[in-house]
Amino acid sequence: EVQLVESGGGLVQPGRSLRLSCTASGFTFGDYAMSWVRQAPGKGLEWVGFIRSKAYGGTTEYAASVKGRFTISRDDSKSIAYLQMNSLKTEDTAVYYCTSCRDGYSYAFDIWGQGTMVTVSS
């Protein structure tokens, strides 16, 4: 079964850091780009960032709202994608979803995880 499972969410104070993990199973993780999408309480979906597969350089892209604070990486040997979040702000409070993409470079999101809640509050 193709599956994505996020972990690492929780309550964190403003200015602190948190790392989310997305563990994949059921497909050849290294062949696909991965993306992170978030959803603030009661709001719509917001794209956070993206990492291409190694075959397409493994490069990353970020939304303006998180650029310079968030970093996406991947460990293809473990089938895990990471979202390192630094200098967290209250407006980063959201459910964070990881998604696999349909190939190594496109932004066509395919499989979605169940999400992990991040609450930034003092």
Next chain:
Amino acid sequence: NFMLTQPHSVSESPGKTVTISCTRSSGSIASNYVQWYQQRPGSSPTTVIYEDNQRPSGVPDRFSGSIDSSSNSASLTISGLKTEDEADYYCQSYDSSNHGGVFGGGTKLTVL
């Protein structure tokens, strides 16, 4: 940069057909593929249409997607509506000017 604009809500009766629009604010809708995602209450999103009009395996053929260059918009059409189709629907595309993903604001579909 561009925005994708969707109606806030639509409603229709079971068995009927509904169409949800997604209008691109600048640049051609045909420039980059459009995807559609369904999010039922309390659940994570799932993909119902990718690359404008392709259905993932397991998505019923009651769901179809299209683009219209004259109105610069994409559309998701759901025929033979079922109560289980009641959900939020989001369109999404790629902004090649900044290598970013773009989501529409979402449309709440009520089947009553």
